[in-house]
Amino acid sequence: MLKINPGDTTATPLWLLISASLFLVLRVAASLYEAQHPPVPKEQIAWKENVEISKQIEGKPLLYYFRADWSPTCLQLETDSFCNPEIVETINKSFVPMRLSDTLKPLVLDHNKTKELIQKYAVSVFPSLVIALPDGTLFEKIPGAVKHKNLQKALDSAVKTFKAVQGSEAFARGDFDLANKLLGEYLAENKYALVDESEEFFWPFECAFRRYICLRSLSKDSEAEACLTEALKHDNNKPDWPLPLLRYVAGTISLKELQKSEEPNLEPDLALLAFVNHKDQECFEHLEKSLPRTIYKSRYDSRAARALVAKLSPDLRKQLELKYFF
Amino acid sequence: MNLAVLVYTFLLRTKKFRKIDLVFDAMLITACFGSVMQGPGMVQRFIDLMMNPATMMIMAWGFATDSMVKGTEYQALLFTRPLTRSSYVVSKTIMTWLGAQLVFWKCFLALLAANLLLHPKTVTFFTGWDVLYIVANTLSFGALAVAVHRLPTKWAGLAYILLFYSYLGGAAMPAGVKFTGSAQSATVPMEMTRDALSHVLYPVIDLEAVFHSTTFSIVPILAYISNILIYITLATIMLNRREFSYAQD
Amino acid sequence: MISVTNLSKTYKRGKIKALNDVNFTVNEGEVLGLIGPNGAGKTTLMECMLGLIFPSSGEVQINGYNPSHIEVKKIIGFLPEREKYDSWMNAREFLGYHYMLSRQPLGGAKTAIEEALDTVQLVAEARTRPLSTYSKGMLQRVGLAQMIVGKPRLCFLDEPTSGLDPTSRNVVRDVIRSWKNEKVTVVLNSHNLDEVERVCDRVAFVYGGRIATIEKYGEAEDQFTVIVKWSGPEDAFRRLEEIGKHAELELSLAEGSSARFILSSKQQLPQLARSLVNAQIDVEEMFIEKKGLEKLFEQGWRQLNEK
Numbered sequence A: 001m002l003k004i005n006p007g008d009t010t011a012t013p014l015w016l017l018i019s020a021s022l023f024l025v026l027r028v029a030a031s032l033y034e035a036q037h038p039p040v041p042k043e044q045i046a047w048k049e050n051v052e053i054s055k056q057i058e059g060k061p062l063l064y065y066f067r068a069d070w071s072p073t074c075l076q077l078e079t080d081s082f083c084n085p086e087i088v089e090t091i092n093k094s095f096v097p098m099r100l101s102d103t104l105k106p107l108v109l110d111h112n113k114t115k116e117l118i119q120k121y122a123v124s125v126f127p128s129l130v131i132a133l134p135d136g137t138l139f140e141k142i143p144g145a146v147k148h149k150n151l152q153k154a155l156d157s158a159v160k161t162f163k164a165v166q167g168s169e170a171f172a173r174g175d176f177d178l179a180n181k182l183l184g185e186y187l188a189e190n191k192y193a194l195v196d197e198s199e200e201f202f203w204p205f206e207c208a209f210r211r212y213i214c215l216r217s218l219s220k221d222s223e224a225e226a227c228l229t230e231a232l233k234h235d236n237n238k239p240d241w242p243l244p245l246l247r248y249v250a251g252t253i254s255l256k257e258l259q260k261s262e263e264p265n266l267e268p269d270l271a272l273l274a275f276v277n278h279k280d281q282e283c284f285e286h287l288e289k290s291l292p293r294t295i296y297k298s299r300y301d302s303r304a305a306r307a308l309v310a311k312l313s314p315d316l317r318k319q320l321e322l323k324y325f326f
Numbered sequence B: 001m002n003l004a005v006l007v008y009t010f011l012l013r014t015k016k017f018r019k020i021d022l023v024f025d026a027m028l029i030t031a032c033f034g035s036v037m038q039g040p041g042m043v044q045r046f047i048d049l050m051m052n053p054a055t056m057m058i059m060a061w062g063f064a065t066d067s068m069v070k071g072t073e074y075q076a077l078l079f080t081r082p083l084t085r086s087s088y089v090v091s092k093t094i095m096t097w098l099g100a101q102l103v104f105w106k107c108f109l110a111l112l113a114a115n116l117l118l119h120p121k122t123v124t125f126f127t128g129w130d131v132l133y134i135v136a137n138t139l140s141f142g143a144l145a146v147a148v149h150r151l152p153t154k155w156a157g158l159a160y161i162l163l164f165y166s167y168l169g170g171a172a173m174p175a176g177v178k179f180t181g182s183a184q185s186a187t188v189p190m191e192m193t194r195d196a197l198s199h200v201l202y203p204v205i206d207l208e209a210v211f212h213s214t215t216f217s218i219v220p221i222l223a224y225i226s227n228i229l230i231y232i233t234l235a236t237i238m239l240n241r242r243e244f245s246y247a248q249d
Numbered sequence C: 001m002i003s004v005t006n007l008s009k010t011y012k013r014g015k016i017k018a019l020n021d022v023n024f025t026v027n028e029g030e031v032l033g034l035i036g037p038n039g040a041g042k043t044t045l046m047e048c049m050l051g052l053i054f055p056s057s058g059e060v061q062i063n064g065y066n067p068s069h070i071e072v073k074k075i076i077g078f079l080p081e082r083e084k085y086d087s088w089m090n091a092r093e094f095l096g097y098h099y100m101l102s103r104q105p106l107g108g109a110k111t112a113i114e115e116a117l118d119t120v121q122l123v124a125e126a127r128t129r130p131l132s133t134y135s136k137g138m139l140q141r142v143g144l145a146q147m148i149v150g151k152p153r154l155c156f157l158d159e160p161t162s163g164l165d166p167t168s169r170n171v172v173r174d175v176i177r178s179w180k181n182e183k184v185t186v187v188l189n190s191h192n193l194d195e196v197e198r199v200c201d202r203v204a205f206v207y208g209g210r211i212a213t214i215e216k217y218g219e220a221e222d223q224f225t226v227i228v229k230w231s232g233p234e235d236a237f238r239r240l241e242e243i244g245k246h247a248e249l250e251l252s253l254a255e256g257s258s259a260r261f262i263l264s265s266k267q268q269l270p271q272l273a274r275s276l277v278n279a280q281i282d283v284e285e286m287f288i289e290k291k292g293l294e295k296l297f298e299q300g301w302r303q304l305n306e307k
Helices: A013-037 A052-057 A072-080 A085-094 A113-121 A148-173 A176-190 A203-217 A221-233 A243-250 A255-259 A265-274 A280-290 A300-311 A313-324 B003-016 B018-038 B040-051 B051-066 B084-118 B128-149 B153-168 B189-201 B207-212 B219-241 C044-052 C070-075 C090-099 C106-119 C126-127 C137-147 C166-181 C191-201 C236-247 C267-278 C292-305
Strands: A063-067 A096-102 A127-134 A138-143 C002-011 C016-026 C031-035 C059-061 C075-079 C155-160 C185-188 C202-205 C210-218 C224-232 C250-255 C258-263 C284-286
Touching: A013 B219, A063 A072, A063 A113, A085 A148, A113 A127, A113 A138, A127 A148, A138 A148, A138 C137, A148 A176, A148 A203, A148 A300, A176 A203, A203 A221, A203 A243, A203 A265, A221 B153, A243 A255, A243 A265, A243 C090, A255 B219, A265 A280, A265 A300, A265 B084, A265 C250, A280 A300, A280 A313, A300 A313, A313 C090, B003 B084, B003 C090, B018 B040, B018 B084, B040 B051, B051 B128, B051 B153, B084 B128, B084 B219, B128 B153, B128 B207, C016 C044, C016 C210, C031 C044, C031 C166, C031 C191, C044 C059, C044 C155, C044 C185, C070 C075, C075 C137, C090 C106, C090 C126, C090 C137, C106 C137, C106 C210, C137 C166, C166 C185, C166 C191, C185 C191, C224 C236, C224 C267, C236 C250, C236 C267, C258 C267, C267 C284
Parallel strands: A063 A096, C031 C185, C031 C202, C075 C155, C155 C185
Antiparallel strands: A063 A127, A127 A138, C002 C016, C002 C059, C202 C210, C224 C258, C224 C284, C250 C258
16 A cells, blocks of 8 residues: 655655645635636627527628537637637627537527538537638638637637638629728728738738729729729839739739749739720630639639639630530 | 756756757757748747647657666666655656756747748747746646656556647547537547546646636646646656566576 | 565465565674575565565565665665666766765765775776676676665675676675675675685575575685595494594594595595595595585475475
8 A cells, every 4th residue: 555654765755645635625626616606707708699690780700609518628718718808809899709509408599500500611629610701601710729829819810801801702703893892991991001921911912903803893993093003002022922913913014024923823813804904805815724723713813713704705705614614 | 856866867868868869959950940931920830839738748758758768777776775766756757847848948949040040020939928838837747757657668658649649639629519409429428538537637737828817717727736746646656666676587 | 684574475466476485684794695596586585675576475674674764775785687777877977876876975976986996996998988888797897886885784786796707706706805894784696606605604595485594604615524435344433433533533424334524624634544544444435525505505406306
């Protein structure tokens, strides 16, 4: 058995046994106490319960929180991250938070709706956070109990860029009107005020290009030019895409120099430019080059270019349809 | 605490494993320069990787082990000396704690140097909370590593791999998602048990989360101290009961 | 100093009996040798006395303490059979480590280490090389040195001279003798009967987990026994007794047709021979009896085989 004779080298010191037992008891007692009287945070996240209505309301990105009662990892996320005042503030201010639980008590929410959402966003772990655009498109999925620092970063990044993504999604669908509105709002808010070399550096410039395309296609040429000029004011003379594209549109560099950049998005972008310049044949040629590159189908510009096929003259459209869509 | 054991453990790492350290240093410098060249996002990911519990396990292991190659510490001879086995365990824990930290600081300094060389304008660094995180967690992982090493050799290796993978799996719990409202998934009890086990003696403490939270909970701090004491007690008990014998003539 | 009472050690739930009810004592300043065939339990016995393994029943007391007591560890020195020393250290570091472990005052470390290395006659250039480059003899010397730096009062040596050359064996023997002079208790485990004879005060024969006999083995190098076997005449026995009285030779045993004379020196041998001839005893055989320990060994083997 356990030896505790002082002086024996194979004895377990009494102080160790006592302190280990003491702290174990304290810990269990504290856990039980807190389980019965959970500490209430000062600021809480204002979870919305009704999924349908929430979507329509505010034009803010949606934050779905998939959780389960029986998962201690969810508890960890809730104590670590959701009790953090900065995160609570961010979520309450900039998101529409919705909590969907698999709980042992009868659910408030509709099971089917929740199931649908899980399938839609391919949720496979608990806890999972899903950030979606106001119309339900998936923006980002954050599985697991992330630390509050990482969650804060993800939320901040989402807040900064969701409008850009929303606008780009609309642009990709070919809805230039909506895209123009959203991208305009985004550019107005951010005013290119991003840290040099951060990952979100390219967003304003890409959005500027897309807005230019939207405005040109809506025949608002002067606004388009103003948008382009505004973007180029923040040109840092680096070769990072999409600056070369903007420079080409402004006429500062030639097509050859542009083609040196070897950007995969080049052909779809040139197709879009040709379209707004009413050069159907040129547009057709660029589309022919961009459509086979299936791996870029998910990129916004590529998708917008594909949407252009429907807007071409019938004979050009037929040729493309025969070749690439059947 | 025993001074001889502290000095020996330190010498063991610095003198015995020198060749392996060179390889590690070369890898470290390559990794640092590589991640700095990729930008601040990559640097941050590098720092996060360093602080991942699985990485901590490996760092602590280096010091807690007797050796990485054949020829372990001659414990049959060691324990004929006036040395209590509990002081041996405590000394090993402290040295593992200090030693693992040295490895971390070396990594971070290399990262800082690479950052200053390649991108002097934007330096991604770690905060004071990160420092505390490393100090606190190297202690708990050190104690855990020492405890695991007191198991008989084959069990120690197995236990180490299991713990490593449980921490590497991270904090997500894959669940058979059956939204029936009453959690009727057959694997839930098993997953709960597994999760509970990995949480009961989970050595990680996130001090920033504890102190930045709007509601202060003393449970994580108590759990942390309790875990360390439990590891040391278990290690001492296992070592006390162990017999040292070499094969008969 | 050491008292072992009813000591038993079993493995595998009592199926293997490594030690079976061992009883003996060792006095302070004594040198006890343990001899026995392979697998007799000598190393197990030593490990029990060192506190490295725990007895299944019975007890070991050293100065009234349990062997794992700190007071006992302070006075113990141990030379293990296998020299698995930390091969990455050099001799000085290794001894420094053991010096610190044995709680000696840190100030005198350097001197003590050099003295110990000089005592075991380890060459100066080898002292800075890692132990992995040492030969067996050198490792054994380092082992002895690590005992010496601890300034032990009770030494356990497990096969100290196995596989050593004569020079190294002399070193070992000299160290043991110096301990003997300082009244340090030594327990020695060996197959080398020569060595055991030369240094031990008492010898214990261990076989089958038991202690067979403990013989007091004094400095009997000068004494030896001569056995005489005769075939006649009838009163040879009486004549032998007279020889014994006249030549002042000790007649220790006479039975049947053989007698045993104990001579104090080899010079008496010719005298004995002449006396036998003069007494007209028909000597069939006359030989010097085999040395004590060998006899003990053989006796033990016989008993073992009988069992």
